[in-house]
Amino acid sequence: MEQRITRRQALGAAGTAGAALLAVRSPLGAVTDLVAASPAAAATAGAVALTPTMTEGPYWIDEMLRRFDVRSNTATASAAAGTVQAGVPLLLKINVLDASSGGPINGAHVDIWHANAYGLYSDEGGQPGGSTTSGQNFLRGYQVTGVDAGALASAVDGQVNFRTIWPGWYQGRAIHIHVRVRTYDGSSVATNYTTQIFFSDADNATVMNGAAPYNSRSPKTDPTSDETDNIFTSADAASTNVAPVTGGINEGFAATFTIGLSGVASNAADARALTATIASARVVESQNGNRTAVVSVTTNGRATARASLVRDGKAIARAAGQLTAGTHSLRLAIAAGVAAGPATVKLVLADSAGNTMTRTRKVTVPA
16 A cells, blocks of 8 residues: 555544543453443444544554554564553544444544654654664554454444554654544545544643653653644644543553544445465575575465565565465565575565555575
């Protein structure tokens, strides 16, 4: 999925928003009870407010990580693999609804990304203070509405959920979470919408002052409030983009954010799960000394495959192709100057509905 696709301008700011409050069990410790209400209740409540679009900001990266628990770097991250971000647990549910009817929009790909407790985004260099997190992918991921169950027992129409942490602040911005919603018409992006989720200044102060590692920073609270943030400028942003929360520091927080869109089709059928496995991967050497990574991949349907051989965060060989259902062989030619040693095959597949999947396998490059 390319970042350069033109955003579909289908939204404006109007009316008021309805946001349900929910909390769930946290794997990190204490629990908050789930509010006794149907999780799909918001989808049958009638018209909802159009949610104003807001800039994607400078830290968007299409990592294509289909996961609901975004707190850690993946096991295949090229830096600090598997490291979990410290912070107060937050279960975030996002409803994607048709503004005119309140009905659920299924098949929408919903990405979130946000700063960690110290105000840093993953996979970015040159951040405030000169910090770099290149090669890491914490606090990034996407889910598909009506398809991915996440932390719940089953998928909910028009909804996704993410297990994350309360974001930290960085200079010049109020605390926030970025959201991107994409829908697809065949192989084309039909909707490419971005907004941002905010929390009340009081809720932010509670976390920043009362919990580690937030309270180790100086200043502890966000110097930029919601009211002084340069993105939080819409007349209706206070009613549409501030998420109420339940819970507390000890048990974790939970919130549900509702996005109202106009003219966006619901299509869960096009969001069916794409499955793929790397059956085998090895590097072979021909009699003339040329080395080739041979990757055998099995997929359940037609997909575009992009394969790369990665070492120290850099691709040392690449290949791409169109796959149909079944088992296929991809061959990645390795340049003569590439040194011997371990490397990782990274395979990214995408189908016509925009579903993506990433698979990896360790290999050794011979001398």
